[in-house]
Each structure stands twice: as structure tokens, then as C-alpha cells.
Amino acid sequence: MAENKPKKEAVPRAKMPEQDPDVRRRNFIEVPLGLTPEMAMAEAQRCLQCKKPACVDGCPVSVDIPEFIKLIAENNFTGAANKLWERNALPAVCGRVCPQEEQCEGRCIVGKKGQPVAIGYLERFAADYERKNGVGGVPAVEAKTGKKVAVIGSGPSGLTVAGDLLLKGHEVTIFEAFHKPGGVLVYGIPEFRLPKEIVASEVATLEKMGAKIECNTVVGASVTIDELFEEGYDAAYIGVGAGLPRFMNLPGENLIGIYSANEYLTRTNLMKGYLFPQYDTPIARGKNVVVLGAGNVAMDSARTAMRLGAESVKVVYRRSRDEMPAREEELHHAEEEKIEFVLLTNPTQFFGDENGRLTGMECLKMELGEPDSSGRRRPVPLEGSEYRIDCDMVVVSVGSNANPLLTNSTQNLNLNRWGNIIADPATGKTSKRGVWAGGDIVTGAATVILAMGAGRAAANSMHDYLTLGW
Amino acid sequence: MATIVYREEMAQGTIILNEIEAPRISRKAKPGQFVILQADETGERIPLTMADTNPEKGTITIIYMVVGKSTARFKELQVGDTYYALIGPLGAPTHVEKVGKVVCVGGGTGIAVLHPITRALKEAGNEVTTILGSRSYDLLIMEEKMRAASDHFHICTDDGSKGHHGFVTDVLKQVLAQDDIALVVAIGPIPMMKFCSLITKDKGVKTLVSLNPIMVDGTGMCGCCRVTVGGETKFACVDGPEFDAHKVDFDELAKRLASYLEDEKKSMDAHKNCKVQ
Numbered sequence: 250m251a252e253n254k255p256k257k258e259a260v261p262r263a264k265m266p267e268q269d270p271d272v273r274r275r276n277f278i279e280v281p282l283g284l285t286p287e288m289a290m291a292e293a294q295r296c297l298q299c300k301k302p303a304c305v306d307g308c309p310v311s312v313d314i315p316e317f318i319k320l321i322a323e324n325n326f327t328g329a330a331n332k333l334w335e336r337n338a339l340p341a342v343c344g345r346v347c348p349q350e351e352q353c354e355g356r357c358i359v360g361k362k363g364q365p366v367a368i369g370y371l372e373r374f375a376a377d378y379e380r381k382n383g384v385g386g387v388p389a390v391e392a393k394t395g396k397k398v399a400v401i402g403s404g405p406s407g408l409t410v411a412g413d414l415l416l417k418g419h420e421v422t423i424f425e426a427f428h429k430p431g432g433v434l435v436y437g438i439p440e441f442r443l444p445k446e447i448v449a450s451e452v453a454t455l456e457k458m459g460a461k462i463e464c465n466t467v468v469g470a471s472v473t474i475d476e477l478f479e480e481g482y483d484a485a486y487i488g489v490g491a492g493l494p495r496f497m498n499l500p501g502e503n504l505i506g507i508y509s510a511n512e513y514l515t516r517t518n519l520m521k522g523y524l525f526p527q528y529d530t531p532i533a534r535g536k537n538v539v540v541l542g543a544g545n546v547a548m549d550s551a552r553t554a555m556r557l558g559a560e561s562v563k564v565v566y567r568r569s570r571d572e573m574p575a576r577e578e579e580l581h582h583a584e585e586e587k588i589e590f591v592l593l594t595n596p597t598q599f600f601g602d603e604n605g606r607l608t609g610m611e612c613l614k615m616e617l618g619e620p621d622s623s624g625r626r627r628p629v630p631l632e633g634s635e636y637r638i639d640c641d642m643v644v645v646s647v648g649s650n651a652n653p654l655l656t657n658s659t660q661n662l663n664l665n666r667w668g669n670i671i672a673d674p675a676t677g678k679t680s681k682r683g684v685w686a687g688g689d690i691v692t693g694a695a696t697v698i699l700a701m702g703a704g705r706a707a708a709n710s711m712h713d714y715l716t717l718g719w
Numbered sequence: 720m721a722t723i724v725y726r727e728e729m730a731q732g733t734i735i736l737n738e739i740e741a742p743r744i745s746r747k748a749k750p751g752q753f754v755i756l757q758a759d760e761t762g763e764r765i766p767l768t769m770a771d772t773n774p775e776k777g778t779i780t781i782i783y784m785v786v787g788k789s790t791a792r793f794k795e796l797q798v799g800d801t802y803y804a805l806i807g808p809l810g811a812p813t814h815v816e817k818v819g820k821v822v823c824v825g826g827g828t829g830i831a832v833l834h835p836i837t838r839a840l841k842e843a844g845n846e847v848t849t850i851l852g853s854r855s856y857d858l859l860i861m862e863e864k865m866r867a868a869s870d871h872f873h874i875c876t877d878d879g880s881k882g883h884h885g886f887v888t889d890v891l892k893q894v895l896a897q898d899d900i901a902l903v904v905a906i907g908p909i910p911m912m913k914f915c916s917l918i919t920k921d922k923g924v925k926t927l928v929s930l931n932p933i934m935v936d937g938t939g940m941c942g943c944c945r946v947t948v949g950g951e952t953k954f955a956c957v958d959g960p961e962f963d964a965h966k967v968d969f970d971e972l973a974k975r976l977a978s979y980l981e982d983e984k985k986s987m988d989a990h991k992n993c994k995v996q
Contacts, residue, residue: 426938428757428764428804465806467938471743494942496952503945503952503971505978512941520763520935526989529763529789530935531982605974652939654957 262364293322303356309702330379338412344373404432406488406688409704469655492652501599506607510646535642542646677707742777750835754807770831782831826907856881916964
């Protein structure tokens with residue numbers, strides 16, 4: 250590994266230009282503005298071009314990182330985008346939402362002594378550049394195999410499976426329950442973090458490669474997996490997400506003004522409630538908003554509430570700042586936007602008026618005790634510490650369970666005791682012949698890139714099946 | 720797909736029937752299930768329980784009351800027009816079995832929801848008494864189809880323009896007093912379902928209602944449609960829409976249905992202004 254030793258830290262890591270926090274907290278325009286070509290080329294030159302690149306090992310879909318960065322450094326942005334596409338169907342998405350600090354950048358040798366190469370910024374740059382200025386080239390597809398694959402769910406894992414299998418010459422139809430493809434990328438992640446135009450463009454690339462997309466189709470209700478096989482499909486991939494919001498089962502939880510994060514974000518993002526009344530779906534504009542939970546979805550909800558005009562937004566979390574599961578970048582963006590973190594605090598009940606509308610909530614203060622099974626210190630309530638927070642909106646963002654709609658209608662599909670599909674971690678194979686699964690319906694709520702990694706593994710296994718047999 | 724092949728205005732144009740091309744849904748749908756419709760890309764997702772299906776023809780029938788912007792927009796769609804989105808069949812089907820004598824009580828567009836359930840109950844060998852109610856006889860829908868699906872048939876009008884002058888609950892009480900009823904299915908406005916439920920609860924007669932809370936996705940994903948049943952939170956879209964009436968918190972449901980009243984008015988006003996211009 251001698252050649253991997255850092256030699257220089259002459260050029261500092263590129264700083265992503267961002268909208269000013271005081272401006273952006275009231276609009277839905279994307280927060281980071283993207284690197285300029287000059288900034289990207291300078292950043293690309295910071296890469297050591299390691300012969301044994303640790304960054305690639307850190308990438309769930311094994312993007313050839315040194316090679317695409319080299320192409321950026323050489324001012325060949327289209328070449329860089331094509332290099333990304335070889336391993337990643339959604340580079341503009343991943344450049345934005347991957348937790349690079351835990352993956353590629355977390356392994357970067359340059360980062361051992363200084364700041365790692367901004368791989369995420371560069372990925373985003375190349376994909377954006379190609380989308381805006383490129384020739385609209387489409388990755389080359391291999392000769393048709395004559396095999397038909399059903400991909401159920403058009404979120405990140407389903408799109409990855411579709412992209413990989415299209416490249417290998419299989420016929421792919423993607424089934425989506427909603428009226429627009431993209432899954433969580435469209436209904437969940439807000440416009441200011443992932444513009445929907447980008448998702449549409451990545452999906453359009455798959456369509457140009459030959460993917461068929463059937464929206465408004467709830468597999469399990471509109472059609473079952475066995476019926477898809479009868480219709481002539483040779484294999485199926487289930488990537489339907491977690492999809493059943495968890496509530497806290499506290500008194501008053503059905504008061505008007507209490508949303509699941511799924512509902513709050515779906516109304517805002519997919520249904521474009523923030524553009525009401527140009528769009529017909531309303532979304533309540535809370536004045537004093539409380540978000541329960543501290544993951545990325547909670548940060549998305551809190552920052553959305555701020556943009557919808559809230560006077561105050563509080564994130565109420567029962568543990569401390571160190572245990573908040575959201576990415577540091579998301580926490581930082583939220584704090585910059587004047588979102589308040591109310592830590593070591595747990596709700597106990599909600600209060601409403603005579604019309605059933607939320608007026609406030611009762612909380613208990615907590616302290617950290619001994620570590621629990623997750624290794625994090627367990628929050629313990631402080632006796633008699635009850636106090637009231639006035640609020641007219643609460644967004645419950647404490648995770649999701651497995652939605653049983655598809656799994657209940659599918660025979661011979663083994664589930665674990667939480668209702669998640671049991672799939673081989675290495676291949677995504679389920680107990681049902683010809684059926685693979687990946688993403689949140691297997692793992693429980695996780696990240697976009699992990700779902701994509703599962704999609705990649707499943708696509709390889711599905712290709713083997715389609716060409717060699719089960 | 721989702722093209723309107725037949726359209727009818729009922730109840731003086733306040734209620735609209737659409738027969739829609741939907742081969743896959745028509746083959747799958749069972750009584751009690753619903754679909755979600757969206758008129759255009761900017762529209763709301765509106766859940767409507769199917770009033771009928773025709774698998775041979777590959778169509779489904781929905782019947783809706785024009786109450787706000789979204790249904791006003793639906794009303795503009797004519798034969799040959801296509802809904803932007805049509806999703807289904809969703810929700811749990813009605814559990815239909817032979818139990819003996821059953822009473823089906825319907826009001827407003829709830830009658831449309833009741834229709835396939837009534838027919839299925841009769842086909843299963845039950846003796847069906849149907850009680851339909853409306854403010855006035857000219858607002859009553861589906862009289863002939865419901866009569867055909869019933870062994871005994873009653874109409875109630877608030878203004879006495881036809882049948883019993885009064886509420887469906889009056890006739891329900893009489894029927895329950897005269898006969899040994901095994902099951903009541905009541906579908907209509909919330910007050911109607913609530914008061915039917917109070918009567919049958921006294922008598923200990925099992926009663927089903929079909930609930931119509933606000934929904935977004937209709938597949939269990941958002942939790943907007945949560946209702947309290949027997950002290951527990953249920954999602955009407957996947958756990959329902961039918962529930963044991965005696966356990967439903969109707970008051971909470973009524974309040975939650977009013978969540979967006981101001982926004983609905985704003986949306987309707989904007990729609991009207993747009994039409995005037």
C-alpha cells in the first residue's frame with residue numbers, strides 16, 4: 250500500500266456553494282448549488298489515483314471512482330458521466346443523497362491526513378453536467394435475451410435492478426403504485442434536497458434503454474406476482490420499500506395536525522402541496538411545528554415545515570445530539586435553517602381543542618443510562634419532569650414497518666417476524682422461485698444507496714438465473 | 720385504460736355516475752373495495768368505493784357527489800375522456816356469507832357503495848331487507864337496482880316526498896322489532912351510520928359500516944385515513960374500509976373529515992374564478 254500514502258495536501262477540498270440559510274429556509278429550491286467546471290477539475294486533481302482504491306470498496310455499487318475522477322480532471326465530463334453509468338443508474342441522485350462520509354469518502358486516503366476528496370460533489374457534477382449539456386447519450390445495451398423481468402417498485406433499488414438488467418439485454422417492466430415513478434426519491438425526499446426533475450431525467454434514461462413503466466399498479470392488489478408469471482414474466486424483483494408508518498400510540502395521536510412523516514412528505518413532494526392551490530392537494534401550514542424523531546426523514550420533515558412558513562420548528566428526540574441518526578450534513582443544514590433540537594425529551598400525550606385540532610403536547614425529560622441492545626445509551630425518563638410544548642402540528646418520524654399489502658398476497662414468500670421479506674444478503678434470493686427482493690422491505694428503513702447495493706446484488710443473481718437457471 | 724364509456728347525472732346533477740374502462744380492476748374487484756382516481760396531474764387522489772363492476776365488458780362503475788374542487792373537476796369529464804390515474808382495487812373486500820336475515824341501510828352516495836354488497840349478500844342466500852333514505856325523493860339514487868337486489872324494500876325521505884316520511888332509523892327500528900336480524904350493513908353519511916349503529920348496538924345486532932376518511936395513497940403508506948376502532952388506530956385503506964360499527968369512533972372520524980375545510984373552500988373558489996374568467 251506504499252503507493253497509497255498521501256503526498257500532498259496543497260489544494261484544499263472544494264467547498265460546495267450553497268443558498269444562504271436565511272433565504273433557503275423559505276424556498277424549495279435546492280440548497281447546494283453544485284460545483285463549477287473549474288472547481289470540479291481542481292477538486293478532481295486532489296485524487297491520488299490509488300492503484301488499490303479504498304473508496305471503491307466503500308461504495309455499495311462499486312463505482313470506478315478514480316477513473317471517473319480522472320476523466321473530470323481531464324475536462325472530459327461526458328466520459329466521466331458514462332463511467333458512472335457503467336456501475337450506477339442514478340449518479341445524480343447518489344451524488345446528492347449518499348452518506349459519502351461513511352462510504353467512499355470515509356475510506357479516501359487523502360482524508361487520512363486532511364479532508365477527503367469530495368467524491369459525492371464530483372459525482373453530482375458529472376451527472377448534472379451531462380444532463381444539462383450532454384449529447385443525451387444512452388448506455389449501450391447488450392443483445393436481447395428474450396427474458397422478461399418484472400420490477401415491483403420504482404424506488405432506488407428497483408431502478409438499479411432495472412438499469413442493470415436492461416444493460417444485460419433483458420426486457421424490464423417496472424410496476425409503480427403511485428402515478429409517478431421514483432418511489433421515495435419522488436414522494437419522500439424533498440425538492441430542496443433532490444429536485445424531481447433529476448429523478449424524472451434518470452428514469453427517462455432507463456426508458457430510453459427500453460424499460461417499460463406501468464404506474465398506478467399496486468402489485469398485490471391490481472395484479473399478483475403469480476399472475477405476472479402467468480403473463481409471461483421469467484423473474485420478479487420486489488423493491489417496494491417499508492411503507493407502513495409507525496406511530497407512537499400515545500393519547501391524542503389522531504388529532505388533526507398530527508401527520509406521519511410519510512403523509513406529510515407525500516402531500517408536499519409527490520402531490521406538490523407546497524404549490525397549493527395550483528395543485529389541489531392541501532398541506533397544513535403549521536405555525537409551531539414539532540417533529541418527533543431524528544433521522545434523515547425527520548430532518549426532511551422539519552426543513553419542509555420551515556419552508557412552508559412555520560414560525561418555529563422543533564425536533565424532539567429522546568436521546569442526545571450524538572445519537573441522532575441523521576447524516577451530519579442534514580443536521581448541520583437543519584441547524585443553519587434555525588430548526589431547534591429539543592434533546593433528551595420524549596412525548597407522552599397530545600392535547601386538542603373541541604374541534605379535534607392539536608394545540609400542544611406533553612413531554613418528559615430524559616437522561617442517558619446504560620447502553621441498550623443498539624449500543625447507544627438508553628434514555629431513562631426523569632420522574633416528574635413533565636412539561637408542555639404548544640404546537641399546532643406534529644410530524645411523527647419514528648420509522649416504518651413492513652407494508653403487508655404485497656407480501657400477504659404472495660404465496661411461498663417467507664417473512665421474518667416483523668413482516669420483512671427474508672432474502673439472501675448476498676444475492677437477494679427469496680424463498681419463492683424466480684423472486685428476488687431488496688431495499689427497505691428486506692432490511693427495514695435504511696438508505697437509498699444500501700437499497701441500490703441490494704439491487705445490484707440481486708440483478709447479478711437474476712442475470713445468472715435468467716441465463717443459467719435457479 | 721381509465722376512459723369513461725358511460726356517464727349519467729343523477730339527483731338533479733349533484734351526483735354523477737361514471738362507467739370506466741378498467742379491465743384489470745374489473746376482474747379483480749370484490750364488493751366493498753375501492754379505487755383511487757385523479758382527474759389530472761395537478762389533481763387530488765380521491766378514493767371512491769366501486770358501485771358496480773362488469774368483468775365481461777372490462778368496466779367499473781363509480782358514483783360520486785359533487786362536493787368540492789376535485790369532484791367538480793371530475794364532473795367536467797365526459798364520455799371518451801380519461802382519468803389521469805385510476806388505481807385499484809384497494810381495501811379489504813366485504814366478508815360475505817349466509818347468515819340469515821340481513822338489513823342493508825343506505826343514504827346519499829353510500830347507496831352506491833351498498834349496492835354490490837347487497838347484491839352479494841342476496842346471492843349468498845340471505846334474505847335482504849333494504850332501507851334507503853334521502854332528503855327528498857328526487858335526490859334518491861339507484862332505486863331500481865337496489866330493489867332488484869332486495870327481498871324487502873323501503874324508501875324514507877326527510878320531506879315525505881316518497882315512502883316513509885322520516886329517517887331510515889325509524890324503519891330500521893321497526894324491522895329489528897319484527898324480525899330476527901343477523902346482520903345490518905349501514906353505509907351513508909356519518910350521522911346516519913352513527914345512529915343506525917346506536918340502535919343495533921342496543922339490540923346486539925352485528926353491524927358493518929364502510930368509512931370514508933381522507934386518504935392519500937390508499938395502500939397503507941401514509942396513515943392519513945386512520946380511524947379509531949375499539950380503542951385502536953386502524954388504517955381504513957388497508958384494515959377497512961369496513962369495520963364493526965359498534966367499535967367505531969364516529970365523532971373522531973367526523974372531525975378528521977373537516978381537517979381541510981378552509982383549504983377546500985379556497986380551492987373551490989379558485990376553481991370557480993378560473994371558470995368565470
